[in-house]
Every structure is written in structure tokens, then in C-alpha cells.
Amino acid sequence: MRCSLAALLRATVVLGLVVFSCHTAEGEEVSVKKNEASIDVLVGDKLFTTYHFKSGAKPVLWPIHGPHELEMTRAYPLREGDKGEATDHIHQRSFWFTHGDVDGVSFWHETEGHGNIVQKELVKAEGGDVATIVTKNDWQNATGEKLLEDQRTLRFGVDPSGRYIDFDIVLTASEKDVKFGDTKEGMFGIRVAESMRADIKDAAKKGRIFNSEGQINDAAWGKPAAWVDYSGLVKDQQVGIAILNHPTSFRHPTHWHVRTYGLFAANPFGLHDFKAVTEGDGSHVLKKGESIAFRYRVLFHEGDEKKGDIVSAWNRYVK
Structure with missing residues (x-):
């Protein structure tokens, strides 16, 4: 952390909550504020996002503010009643990491018998040039039996293209062998703002999916790519969300x-569902004591993938 002593001394106690902060290289301040069941992340004096220790069956980030302080992900079901917002797929909660088949247990859905990801420890929450949150979590079946554990590290900063969140997670088979099944219902997911959807009938308002291979909208579904960008309108401003899959991430390119209805997820296991294999499937057995790691950068930017210069953002990320 490259903070000056003066910046460190600006850590203050406000209403019993500790706020840690210092300045980014771009001149904006990144800080975290600990609440009872969540952590706020601020850029300057503006809320970037809030990390909720649990919503439904898992930890999530919501709201997420991008360019012009616009909310970039769907509010439902964390906030209900927004005009015109779809209420399908209650489990698609803004920004999350789960999987639909872990030893036969779905952590993706919120239906009978679903699994739960339970935070066991908040390891770190601090401001810096890049603010950082680290947590440890148990993956439990419906009866509370622990199947595996994760440690996730989230970093929040400002890139020349916009605000970003780095999401690194290590899954460990701490209890026994664990099988991640081949299903499209996974894994690292975002539900984009309703007005960004690529299936909007009005061509002038329709969003767009574009990946690193040049595939657009439905053609990008199930395909491997280093990155995917989902852009559209939010309150008449064209903005985008890009997810970059790091080369060291498991089964890169994912x-x-x-x-087109707004789900935006990276899934290295759904190979049979995606028709990416003709024999066998994409399942993976993690032996007891073994770990696998997944790494992503999520960039919230102006315009489409060209205006957001996602190619340059990708090059910065992999370096």
C-alpha cells in the first residue's frame, strides 16, 4: 500500500465505524467502511459498491456504481419495485460466485435443497491504492454439512478505462473429494442493469454482447473467450461491463x-451443455486437499468495448 503517513492518519471513527482510506494514483480516494453485515467501498465520497456477507444463499456485491454514478447491475431482489425491472431468476443477485452442481448440490439456485455459502471469517478490509476485502467461506449443503471452502480476495480500484473489481477465489476440497458437475448454471456471474439487455426490441435502445473473438450476442453464448463485454444504455448513457478472465485462471480461456436477457457469467465446467465437447463432459473432481483458482477483472466503463478500450484494459490486467 503506497499511502503517505498523512493519508493513513486520515483513518477516522464515524458513528463507531472505522473508515480507512488513501489516494489512488489517479487522484481519487478509495476507502472501505465496515458495517455489521456488509462493507461499503467508496471512490472519493461516492459509493462504488457494497459487499454483502450474505444475500439469499451467498455473498454478493450490490449496488455497483459505474460511470456517472449509474447503477450497473439489476436491483431485484435486493431492492424490489423498480419500474420495468424483470423479477425472473431470483438467484441472479447482481454479482456473485457459485455453481449449479457441487456433488449434486446446487449453489446456483435458491430452490428446495440448495446449498449455502457461509462467511466464516473476514480476513481483511482496508483502503489503499487499491482497496481490498478478503474473506473465508464454507460451502454447505442444505443440512449444513461442509463440502468445501474458499478464500476470496476482492480488489477495488480505478483503471484508465473506468472503475474495476478484481475477483480472485481459491476453492479447496477441505473435507473430501468434490465433483464440480457439467452444467451451464455457473459460475462467476453478474446480472446487468435491465436497460442494458441485448434482447430489447427497440433497436435504438438494445444492448450488445461482444467477446474477444468478435462474436456478438447469441453467438457468444457457450464460447471460450479471454474477455466479454456487455454494453447498453443506463438512463440514456451508454456504458459497459467487461469481464476479463486472467490467463492463470482455471481452464482459461473460460x-x-x-x-441476451442480462445474465453474464463465466463457466469453465459447462462444456457438454455448451456443446464444446462431443465426448465426455466438463466436470472436474477436486481431490481432498487440492485447490483450484479463478481470477477475473470486472471493468465498468463508458461506451462500448471500443470506447472502453477493452483490448488495452486486458493488456494492463494480464501484466
Whole structure:
């Protein structure tokens, strides 16, 4: 952390909550504020996002503010009643990481018998040139039996293209062998703002999916790609969300469960569902004591993938 002593001394106690902050290289301040069941992340004096220790069956980030302080992900079901907002797929909660088949247990859905990801420890929450949150979590079945554990590291900063969130997660088979099944219902997901959807009938308002291979909208579904960008309108401003899959991430380049109705997910396991294999499937057995790691950068930017210069953003990320 490259903070000056003066910046460190600006850590203050406000209403019993500790706020840690210092300045980014771009001249904006990144800080975190600990609440009872969540952590706020601020850029300057503006809320970037809030990390909720649990919503439904898992930890999530919501709201997420991008360019012009616009909310970039769907509010439902964390906030209900927004005009014109779809209420399908209650489990698609803004920004999350789960999987639909872990030893036969779905952590993706919120239906009978679903699994739960339970935070066991908040390891770190601090401001810096890049603010950082680290947590440890248990993956439990419906009866509370622990199947595996994760440690996730989230970093929040400002890139020349916009605000970003780095999401690194290590899954460990701490209890026994664990099988991740081949299903399209996974894994690292975002539900984009309703007005950004690529299936809007009005061509002038329709959003667009574009990946690193030049595939657009439905053609990008199930395909491997280093990155995918989902752009559209939010309050008449054209903005975009890009997810970059780091080369060191498990099964890079990942396949993408990205839909024109607004689901935006990276999934390395759904190979049979994606018709990416003709024999066998994409399942993976993690032996007891073994770990696998997934790494993503999520960039919230102006315009489409060209205006956001996602190619340059990708090059910065992999370096």
C-alpha cells in the first residue's frame, strides 16, 4: 500500500465505524467502511459498491456504481419495485460466485435443497491504492454439512478505462473429494442493469454482447473467450461491463454463459451443455486437499468495448 503517513492518519471513527482510506494514483480516494453485515467501498465520497456477507444463499456485491454514478447491475431482489425491472431468476443477485452442481448440490439456485455459502471469517478490509476485502467461506449443503471452502480476495480500484473489481477465489476440497458437475448454471456471474439487455426490441435502445473473438450476442453464448463485454444504455448513457478472465485462471480461456436477457457469467465446467465437447463432459473432481483458482477483472466503463478500450484494459490486467 503506497499511502503517505498523512493519508493513513486520515483513518477516522464515524458513528463507531472505522473508515480507512488513501489516494489512488489517479487522484481519487478509495476507502472501505465496515458495517455489521456488509462493507461499503467508496471512490472519493461516492459509493462504488457494497459487499454483502450474505444475500439469499451467498455473498454478493450490490449496488455497483459505474460511470456517472449509474447503477450497473439489476436491483431485484435486493431492492424490489423498480419500474420495468424483470423479477425472473431470483438467484441472479447482481454479482456473485457459485455453481449449479457441487456433488449434486446446487449453489446456483435458491430452490428446495440448495446449498449455502457461509462467511466464516473476514480476513481483511482496508483502503489503499487499491482497496481490498478478503474473506473465508464454507460451502454447505442444505443440512449444513461442509463440502468445501474458499478464500476470496476482492480488489477495488480505478483503471484508465473506468472503475474495476478484481475477483480472485481459491476453492479447496477441505473435507473430501468434490465433483464440480457439467452444467451451464455457473459460475462467476453478474446480472446487468435491465436497460442494458441485448434482447430489447427497440433497436435504438438494445444492448450488445461482444467477446474477444468478435462474436456478438447469441453467438457468444457457450464460447471460450479471454474477455466479454456487455454494453447498453443506463438512463440514456451508454456504458459497459467487461469481464476479463486472467490467463492463470482455471481452464482459461473460460466458456461464457452470457445471455441476451442480462445474465453474464463465466463457466469453465459447462462444456457438454455448451456443446464444446462431443465426448465426455466438463466436470472436474477436486481431490481432498487440492485447490483450484479463478481470477477475473470486472471493468465498468463508458461506451462500448471500443470506447472502453477493452483490448488495452486486458493488456494492463494480464501484466
